Amino acid sequence: MERLEVKKLNHHFGFTEILKDINFTLNKGEVLSIVGPSGGGKTTLLHLCANLLDVEEGSVINTFKSSSFAFQEPRLLPWKNTIDNIALALIARGEKNSEAIKKSKEIALRFGLKEEDFDKFPKDLSGGMKQRVSFARALVVKPSLLFLDEPFSALDIGLKKELQTILIDMISKKEISILFITHDLMEAIRLSDEMLLLKSDPGYIVKKFRFDLAQNERNDRYVYGKSAEILQDEEIISTFELELK
Ligand SMILES: Nc1ncnc2c1ncn2[C@@H]1O[C@H](COP(=O)(O)OP(=O)(O)O)[C@@H](O)[C@H]1O
Numbered sequence: 001m002e003r004l005e006v007k008k009l010n011h012h013f014g015f016t017e018i019l020k021d022i023n024f025t026l027n028k029g030e031v032l033s034i035v036g037p038s039g040g041g042k043t044t045l046l047h048l049c050a051n052l053l054d055v056e057e058g059s060v061i062n063t064f065k066s067s068s069f070a071f072q073e074p075r076l077l078p079w080k081n082t083i084d085n086i087a088l089a090l091i092a093r094g095e096k097n098s099e100a101i102k103k104s105k106e107i108a109l110r111f112g113l114k115e116e117d118f119d120k121f122p123k124d125l126s127g128g129m130k131q132r133v134s135f136a137r138a139l140v141v142k143p144s145l146l147f148l149d150e151p152f153s154a155l156d157i158g159l160k161k162e163l164q165t166i167l168i169d170m171i172s173k174k175e176i177s178i179l180f181i182t183h184d185l186m187e188a189i190r191l192s193d194e195m196l197l198l199k200s201d202p203g204y205i206v207k208k209f210r211f212d213l214a215q216n217e218r219n220d221r222y223v224y225g226k227s228a229e230i231l232q233d234e235e236i237i238s239t240f241e242l243e244l245k
């Protein structure tokens with residue numbers, strides 16, 4: 001079975017200990033989120049898992065057949081238009097141009113882009129549209145594992161919900177596994193099967209929570225209810241003391 005297994009992972013930048021004894025497993029078909037305050041080492045952890053940073057101590061075993069990444073900022077190529085930005089990864093892995101364009105258009109529409117946006121360059125797209133392109137680009141390759149680094153945090157609430165709904169649809173159809181990093185507790189409750197709480201200085205996992213209700217059956221009431229319940233937890237209160245405003 002495809003899985004991502006992190007064991008006894010430590011990380012330092014210079015003399016600063018950033019992550020300490022991180023252990024978890026993400027199994028195929030699951031959404032695992034790691035929640036913690038800004039500066040707590042979440043991005044570092046995700047980069048170690050995605051092999052964007054070398055593991056120094058401990059191990060990361062990733063047996064997923066393929067993976068892709070969506071970042072907090074869309075990171076589009078300014079000299080390529082919407083469709084060419086999306087098609088990039090397909091073409092890079094040798095797919096026929098016409099086929100890559102066809103698939104890119106389909107997924108662009110699924111992510112709420114319009115035909116009139118297909119030829120536009122990033123400078124002529126709004127922040128929200130760029131993030132739609134970024135998601136489409138990450139998912140057009142049909143990765144078995146998706147790494148998400150706070151991809152919703154710069155979005156307004158309507159678009160955030162819309163993109164989350166598309167992901168939830170994929171999750172419910174078991175099309176994808178996700179490792180999701182966020183500082184937003186409610187976002188994590190809405191999307192994940194399991195949520196790990198990462199406390200900082202150095203980053204270590206203090207608590208794990210499981211949510212058994214299917215993502216497509218979670219409404220706002222469920223998310224607010226769970227948040228309220230979890231916010232009673234001492235560990236959560238001390239982890240988020242600066243974030244609860
Ligand atoms: N390449 C780097 N070199 C040195 N320090 C870094 C580097 N990347 C991140 N850090 C530091 O590591 C800590 C954790 O950062 P990060 O993983 O980005 O946290 P988060 O994503 O939770 O906000 C921060 O103090 C940050 O300044």
Ligand SMILES: [Mg+2]
Binds near residue numbers: 042043044149
């Ligand atoms: Mg980060």
